[in-house]
Amino acid sequence: MPTLKIPTPLRPYADGQSVVTVQGGTVAEALRDLVAQYPALEKHLFSEEGELRPFVNLFLGQEDVRHLQGEETPLNEDDVLRIIPSIAGG
Amino acid sequence: MDTRLPELSHDEILRYSRHLLIPEVGLEGQQKLKAASVLVIGTGGLGSPVALYLAAAGVGRIGLVDYDVVDFSNLQRQVIHGESQLNKLKVESARQRMLDINPDIQVDVYNEIFTSENAMRIAEPYDIILDGTDNFPTRYLVNDLCVLTGKPNVYGSIFRFDGQASVFYAEEGPCYRCLFPEPPPPGLVPSCAEGGVFGVLPGTIGTIQATEAIKLILGVGEPLIGRLLLYNALDMSFDFVKLRKNPNCKVCGEHPEVTELIDYEQFCGMPASDHDSGSAGDEWDITPQELKERLDRGDPIRLIDVREPHELAISRLPGAELIPLGQLAARMHELDSAEEIVLFCKAGTRSVRALEVLASAGFRRIKNLEGGINAWAQEVDPSLPVY
Numbered sequence: 187m188p189t190l191k192i193p194t195p196l197r198p199y200a201d202g203q204s205v206v207t208v209q210g211g212t213v214a215e216a217l218r219d220l221v222a223q224y225p226a227l228e229k230h231l232f233s234e235e236g237e238l239r240p241f242v243n244l245f246l247g248q249e250d251v252r253h254l255q256g257e258e259t260p261l262n263e264d265d266v267l268r269i270i271p272s273i274a275g276g
Numbered sequence: 277m278d279t280r281l282p283e284l285s286h287d288e289i290l291r292y293s294r295h296l297l298i299p300e301v302g303l304e305g306q307q308k309l310k311a312a313s314v315l316v317i318g319t320g321g322l323g324s325p326v327a328l329y330l331a332a333a334g335v336g337r338i339g340l341v342d343y344d345v346v347d348f349s350n351l352q353r354q355v356i357h358g359e360s361q362l363n364k365l366k367v368e369s370a371r372q373r374m375l376d377i378n379p380d381i382q383v384d385v386y387n388e389i390f391t392s393e394n395a396m397r398i399a400e401p402y403d404i405i406l407d408g409t410d411n412f413p414t415r416y417l418v419n420d421l422c423v424l425t426g427k428p429n430v431y432g433s434i435f436r437f438d439g440q441a442s443v444f445y446a447e448e449g450p451c452y453r454c455l456f457p458e459p460p461p462p463g464l465v466p467s468c469a470e471g472g473v474f475g476v477l478p479g480t481i482g483t484i485q486a487t488e489a490i491k492l493i494l495g496v497g498e499p500l501i502g503r504l505l506l507y508n509a510l511d512m513s514f515d516f517v518k519l520r521k522n523p524n525c526k527v528c529g530e531h532p533e534v535t536e537l538i539d540y541e542q543f544c545g546m547p548a549s550d551h552d553s554g555s556a557g558d559e560w561d562i563t564p565q566e567l568k569e570r571l572d573r574g575d576p577i578r579l580i581d582v583r584e585p586h587e588l589a590i591s592r593l594p595g596a597e598l599i600p601l602g603q604l605a606a607r608m609h610e611l612d613s614a615e616e617i618v619l620f621c622k623a624g625t626r627s628v629r630a631l632e633v634l635a636s637a638g639f640r641r642i643k644n645l646e647g648g649i650n651a652w653a654q655e656v657d658p659s660l661p662v663y
Contacts, residue, residue: 198602
């Protein structure tokens with residue numbers, strides 16, 4: 187199953203997990219499975235209208251999924267999807 | 277050779293001899309460094325190693341922007357400052373150390389908050405801008421400034437054990453807004469003052485920023501333009517992802533909407549500072565002294581500590597119950613809106629958010645301990661440490 191890397195700022199909403207195994211053949215399905223496993227993540231990833239929030243950056247390998255097929259990008263069994271957080275410390 | 281480049285003295289040739297021996301730098305490269313100017317925004321965790329290495333490398337003109345003074349809690353990571361400089365201006369402390377390393381350079385200091393009003397004036401004389409700030413509004417300001425003035429933005433950012441670095445140079449690649457069109461909502465990403473930071477981390481990321489600035493000046497190697505470095509100190513992993521220019525970017529896209537600097541605190545919905553305000557406003561605050569008087573009177577007050585469990589080892593209030601902020605929404609059923617509740621954290625930032633969470637769920641008899649357990653330690657119980 188694909189895995190999803192959770193960035194540090196979102197881990198408190200995913201029981202502290204850094205890597206989560208998700209089910210789904212596309213990015214959208216994987217995200218739906220993720221929020222089903224960790225409902226507290228939902229409001230941080232999706233707007234009330236169910237749209238992925240603009241500050242949520244998803245990368246498959248080295249590529250931004252926006253430059254692939256967006257949320258419809260297909261996922262293979264061993265793919266690693268990564269959420270890249272906005273951080274500001276200095 | 278470019279005849280406009282400044283000459284090096286014999287002393288400088290000796291000082292930089294290890295650079296002059298490298299063909300990628302050589303005499304001409306060292307002259308380019310001497311002719312170069314870099315503006316470093318922030319002289320904290322990232323700015324410290326940046327300023328030290330740029331000074332040592334012989335960057336001829338370095339500007340430093342910071343409005344803060346050196347605090348005891350800075351010394352765990354802000355290695356340019358020392359105990360002898362406590363409570364002194366960070367820019368002056370940094371300048372003194374840089375000129376001790378290298379008196380041949382020029383260090384300009386700007387003891388100012390970097391804002392939309394002064395950013396253009398401050399940045400004007402510099403070739404490269406280096407972002408070592410600690411908050412989202414200033415990061416968007418630095419980005420837009422660089423896009424609008426055509427300067428490279430050498431970016432670095434840190435949180436706990438995670439670091440990011442890139443070079444956002446809209447003339448040749450994407451800008452910060454191409455990757456992060458909007459900031460995260462206030463409160464999602466804690467500041468270092470609130471969430472902590474591994475002390476060596478800014479050393480690693482700041483040193484990478486200094487490396488990138490020097491590479492840009494020399495025109496050697498592969499800059500981080502169009503690539504984002506993701507570093508994790510615990511995993512000791514360095515990952516890269518590709519960044520592309522967003523044609524719809526509001527500042528560097530094909531039809532830009534942002535054509536001058538804007539109000540970035542309003543854009544981000546948060547202040548341009550990582551300092552804890554600690555207050556939810558008079559109506560919602562209770563001071564440590566008031567809380568003590570009311571507890572001493574025996575008033576039935578439920579004390580809720582919204583910090584993380586590991587912070588209890590540092591300090592705790594007797595009778596307080598722990599509900600970390602991240603769990604509050606899910607554990608709200610443990611609270612009763614008829615009870616009087618006082619929320620607290622380290623310095624009052626997380627407890628203000630907790631108060632907002634409860635208020636939006638209909639709780640009204642709730643107060644924020646102004647300044648958190650640190651203020652309690654300072655004003656009521658000096659046996660507790662401040663952290």
